[in-house]
Amino acid sequence: MFALGFRCVAAGMCVAIGLAVLDAAAGPAEVAQIKSRQGKFRDMGGALKAINDELKKRTIDWDNTVAPNAQTIKDRSGYLPNWFPKGSGPESGAKTYALPAIWQNSDDFVTLGKVAQVEAAKLNQVAISKDANALKEEVEAMGKACKACHDSYRSPDYAKQNDD
Ligand code: HEC
Numbered sequence: 001m002f003a004l005g006f007r008c009v010a011a012g013m014c015v016a017i018g019l020a021v022l023d024a025a026a027g028p029a030e031v032a033q034i035k036s037r038q039g040k041f042r043d044m045g046g047a048l049k050a051i052n053d054e055l056k057k058r059t060i061d062w063d064n065t066v067a068p069n070a071q072t073i074k075d076r077s078g079y080l081p082n083w084f085p086k087g088s089g090p091e092s093g094a095k096t097y098a099l100p101a102i103w104q105n106s107d108d109f110v111t112l113g114k115v116a117q118v119e120a121a122k123l124n125q126v127a128i129s130k131d132a133n134a135l136k137e138e139v140e141a142m143g144k145a146c147k148a149c150h151d152s153y154r155s156p157d158y159a160k161q162n163d164d
Pocket of ligand 1: 041042046073096098109112113116142145146147149150153154155158
């Protein structure tokens with residue numbers, strides 16, 4: 001049901017649907033979601049880095065490196081906002097860099113997720129087109145979409161504790 005809200009862009013009703021689901025009661029499943037989403041985010045980070053590293057090489061391996069990693073980012077980004085049920089923030093007591101603002105501004109959070117999803121789809125198309133200049137531009141655009149969300153919704157402690 002949240003996926004429905006995620007697909008709609010600006011309609012107030014879509015936001016209402018998103019909020020209703022985010023307000024659902026928290027339980028062990030929500031808390032288990034934290035480790036799971038962190039793993040998926042690491043997959044995305046590793047995939048974007050692999051494409052970026054590939055760009056620095058003389059010959060780009062489109063089939064074995066760019067395409068599968070672009071696919072990973074696209075697959076993961078499509079479900080991203082579903083990984084944040086209410087109760088899976090710092091109040092859970094689990095180690096998470098998710099900021100409470102996610103649940104206070106959930107419509108904005110979902111919009112940023114949607115922007116990332118659009119960029120991931122473009123990245124996937126560029127991977128198929130095998131256009132190196134377009135790939136360079138799209139990797140940058142993708143990185144900006146990730147960062148836009150991290151700037152507001154991921155604790156700055158992450159950057160302090162990790163090489164980000
Ligand atoms: C809509 C918001 C949003 C978008 C878009 C987003 N992220 Fe994140 N990301 C988060 C949040 C929130 C966390 C913290 C999750 C936690 O600790 O529970 C996070 C955590 C991470 C982590 C740390 C995982 C860990 O704990 O080791 C990595 C790496 C990461 N994101 C990479 C990316 C990449 C790469 C993209 C883009 C392809 C991206 N993210 C897009 C919100 C977002």
